[in-house]
Amino acid sequence: MLPLELTLVLAATRDMGIGLNGTLPWTGLKKEMAYFARVTKRVPPSSPPPSQQQQPALNAVIMGRKTWDSIPARFRPLRGRLNIVISRSAPLLLFPSATAVENAETNVVVMAPSLEQALAYLQQQHTSSSPSHSRNSSSETTLGKIGRVFIIGGAQMYDAALALRETRRILLTRVLTDFACDTFFPLAALQQNVSNGDDGEKKKKMAGVEEEMQEVEREGGEWKRRGQAALDAWAGEAVPAGVQEENGTRYEFQMWERD
Template sequence: MPPPAPLELTLVLAATRDMGIGLHGGLPWTGLKKEMAYFARVTKRIPPSPSSSSSLPSQQDGTAPPAAAMKNAVIMGRKTWDSIPPRFRPLKGRLNVVISRSAASLSPSQTSPGAGVVDENEKKGDNEVIMAPSLEQALSYLGERRTNTGKIFVIGGGQIYGAALKSPQTKRILLTRVLSDFECDTFFPLVLGDDNNNNGGEWKRSSKENFDDWVGENVPEGVQEENGTRYEFQMWER
């Protein structure tokens, strides 16, 4: 049996034209319900087969794990976690992985394989929250549970994005390009311009066909508008 393919990371973010992503610990814009619904659908949707995502391994008999036993993972920093209203966290239907320096000093009721520590204080039903002191250790934990993990998304904030961009495991960026102007004090650490090729060719904007195929739906094309805020869905690949 061939060795499993390496884990792949996908960054998901909404950013202004100058790559602003936050203000005072929250989002600079409000009321983008359709954009938030898109985020939820894409980060929950399980790949239909191992060939659709290299982060999705086969079982020992070569078949894909049952969809019901599998979840995608969303990785975030502690500040991003804290910015989510308590009634909405953990994010349902996904394995929530929170990067926090304090994770190493927790006294958990359950220690998971690898670096993951289950935070029972934040667990709701079957929606567990995994704490890890670094992105590297979070990925080590996810590697331990690969047969139950689909796609892996990094959802913020700025420091976690920066760490992920340094990893060769980061293969794509799902960007909601906010075209309206907003004041921001936090920025994504990579500039993706308006053309289709950035950073000397390292990042290229995907075609609509590839975009739809990877996320598993017909993504709305062109400029969208909600509550006076204009934005566009894009996918960039390394």
């Protein structure tokens, strides 16, 4: 079975806050949101053999039901991406028609009752619709018509995804300005390495963090921040480097990977 690779995408405050009252804690980060849209849309380039080159049709974005609800109606389904919504009340995996992936531009949404079922669906897309998987120059595995697979939230989805070995990468937008939050990213291993200063206090505040870090270590996983060149190469663009500022909010684009 093809190892499918998952990338988490999120924006989080220094203490890993990602949400407030069912929506994002901040407003007015237009360029940040544009980055999210570009990166999740861009399919990785295929590489040789050129005769068999098959560009994936589009990337997939997997989200929990509450995250789906949080996206403004006019923006959902997120265009140019296969949208997969996880909901326990999804009666069954709703298989779109055979042409659904090609037609995803025209608002196809797949619902699945669990992340595992969603991944099984994506695997099936590969085995049923792709004669051979393609590889790009960095040997990234793609799934035929499906390019990259992103987990776009929320906390429950990130939590489920972090438990999977398939999750290899986190595109983290570190928001450096403080915002009130009631929802947090469920892993603070990043926080410890990233924030300058008062780690101790925050670490105490977040229960279960230590346990989670140990769990990751036991699995043999280890998250490391990659440099700008690696981020640019993976994102397929020159990602704005260093601290950005929009409407008085400061943030930084980062990429983390685990072995």
